[in-house]
Amino acid sequence: MRCWSVIIVVAIAIVLSGGCVKMNQQVDPVAEKAKVEKVIKDSIRWAINKDTTLSYSCYAHDSSLFWFSPDNAGTIEGYEQFVKLTEEVFMNSAFKAIRSDFKDLKITFSHSGDCAWWSCYLDDINEWDGKPANWINVRWTGVLEKIDGEWKIRQMHFSHALEDFKKS
Numbered sequence: 001m002r003c004w005s006v007i008i009v010v011a012i013a014i015v016l017s018g019g020c021v022k023m024n025q026q027v028d029p030v031a032e033k034a035k036v037e038k039v040i041k042d043s044i045r046w047a048i049n050k051d052t053t054l055s056y057s058c059y060a061h062d063s064s065l066f067w068f069s070p071d072n073a074g075t076i077e078g079y080e081q082f083v084k085l086t087e088e089v090f091m092n093s094a095f096k097a098i099r100s101d102f103k104d105l106k107i108t109f110s111h112s113g114d115c116a117w118w119s120c121y122l123d124d125i126n127e128w129d130g131k132p133a134n135w136i137n138v139r140w141t142g143v144l145e146k147i148d149g150e151w152k153i154r155q156m157h158f159s160h161a162l163e164d165f166k167k168s
Helices: 002-024 029-049 052-056 079-090 162-167
Strands: 066-068 095-109 115-128 135-147 150-159
Touching: 029 052, 029 095, 029 115, 029 135, 029 150, 052 079, 079 095
Parallel strands: 066 150
Antiparallel strands: 095 115, 115 135, 135 150
C-alpha cells in the first residue's frame, strides 16, 4: 500500500511541475494588452489612409463575425458582409475619415488568455461629401479571440446613450 502512495505522490508532483512550467511560459500581459489595444484602434483608424489590408487583419474571417451598429442598416453578420460594407461605404470617395478618440478604454482577458473584451467611448470624426458624419461619445464594446497567435475581433456593439438623444 505504501508503494502505491509513493507512486501517486510522485505522479502528482510530475503533473504539477509540468503545470508550473506552463505557467512560467505565459505571455507578458502588458504586451498582450498593447496588442489588443492596437487591433481595437486599427479597426477604426485604418480608414484614415483607406488601408483595407490593415482593416481586414483586425477581424475574424468567417461567418461568426458580428456587430450591432446604432442603426439596423449598419449591423454586420459575417466577414463577407463586412467586406461589402467596407467597399461600398468606407472606400467610397464621399467618405473621409479624419480622426478617432478612444475614451476610458478598458480591456479584460479571459483566464485562458485566448479571449479579451473591451469597452470605451468612441469619438469617430468623419465627413461624407464634405459634411460632418461623426459618431460622438458612442459606447463601443467588443470581443476578440486569439486565433493562430493573432488577436481578431469576433463581435462588437456600438450604441448611443438615451441621454444623447434627449440633448437634441
